[in-house]
Amino acid sequence: MDFLNAIVALLNFVIIPATAYGAQLALGALGVTLIYGILRFSNFAHGDTMAFGTGMVILVTWLFQSWGLHFGPLPTALLALPFGIAITAALVLATDKAVYRFYRRQKAAPVILVIVSMGVMFVMNGVTRFVIGVDEIRFDDGARFLINAGDFKKATGLAEGLAFRSSQALTIVTAVVVVAALFWFLNRTRTGKSMRAYSDNEDLALLSGINPERVVTVTWIIASGLAVIAGTLYGLDKSFKAFNYFQLLLPIFASAIVGGLGSPLGAIAGGFLIAFSEVGFTYAWKKVATYVLPESLAPDGLVQLLSTDYKFAVSFAILIVVLLFKPTGLFKGKSV
């Protein structure tokens, strides 16, 4: 019985939250890795693209709610998502035309584009706060729980409750669908293959008749889509606060680099690795330990390796450890 309780506690406090968080990081890291692979620079504006996109989704959600439009047990934000993506993609493409294209024409060194993306980040950051404000916003509606802790306890008779929030389930399902669609697109379609070809060997792609401007446009659209989906899922799961997305940039980059920059599979693996380590290191293991260990060994303290304030340090510790032993990341991206 204690053993079952331990498993339920583990599921409840570590596995489910970390899986949902990992899926969000993975989607964010996919966007970063895609831009790195194809446009050849790390896009520092990605976090704020997520924030802007989520802000747009929230605005459309409020509009729908004011019309009395709901999505049954699912959050209304899901209905608003395509509109959020469209608006964000339009802004990103406009940014590309107004800013990045100039540097592409100059054949600017990628490091210049990194700095340019930082400028874009600050502008987007300001635009987002200007449009939606700096406050914390909760915008999840619909059914809150797939499995409710109280019901679970009653049904199983266990001391530990298991809560599985619908936003967590939604995150995981959406991530699986999006990742499958992305891989299908990159590996099976003509446009997807041309993007990989461009990433591999720009000159030869050009000689083969692949239109670079088209590749760039499609890349921005897909990256915007991934950013808005990741941002919205994160906002539904936790809450929306513009500044949080800026901070999220750190674990997202850590995920992409740990997995191997430029490798989509690596971005996913990296996302989950970072999420599980973060949650694992900052979780107070006392409860689980008390269930599994004999009474004489029961811990006195919280058995928390790090305070949650240090969760970003975990990403970087993992980053360093992985890169020390595998400089190309887990999935053989670019050597860093």
Added chain:
Amino acid sequence: MSKTSNPYQDDRGNKDRSITKDGGGGLELPKSTGKARPAPGGPFLAAENMTGGYGGADILHDCTLTVEKGQIAVIVGPNGAGKSTAMKAVFGMLNLRAGQVRLDGEDISGLSPQDRVARGMGFVPQVNNVFPSMSVEENLEMGAFLRRDDFRRTMEQVYDLFPILKDKRRQAAGELSGGQRQQVAVGRALMTQPKLLMLDEPTAGVSPIVMDELFDRIIEVARTGISILMVEQNARQALEIADRGYVLVQGANRYTDTGEALLANPDVRRTFLGG
């Protein structure tokens, strides 16, 4: 990309691969400046009096290269002679100051490389001529990118020519041996069903056995009626299979003759074939 006059291209010594990915394309392909005009008569490919370079001093000086239908023409010459530059000029990757390129009875001097591909040119660059992380099959598909019709038959023909590629078609091109990678590169260029195949040092860095094998395949391609224009370091072996040979020195034609005659020419032997 270190010293350059364009400050945008100065990477300030950045070596951090976690923020930038190098290996970006440096190519700036000329756009089509005109249409193909009929120019009947003459050899199948006639690139005549080409003069020009990369923007600075001229590299090519009044260079002329011709190939007859289904024949093999070989360009040899010392390093830095401008052999690769001449190939790029024929393919339209260079803004020539003078000269013209005619293919199959048409003047294509004003066409971009992509349009020349559509007119029947296939080009295998000297370096970076495959997509390393993509499978062999995907490399061939990318070769056929401009084609909108069904290219499966062409792919089968490439596999018939290079059976090893069929066995490795799911493998990433970057994982193959040097010789196999060259086969992928040639196969990629054949996917547009070119009438003229241009190869820049196809046997660079492969063993003598693989080189002979590659030459055999190239002869086989020529027998199907495709003209071949090829740059080669292995001058002697290449001239042996050449219908026509060019010795290029400092961007100009030094000797032009049949492959056989060049091999027999004592001057050529002494200076370029090592006795």
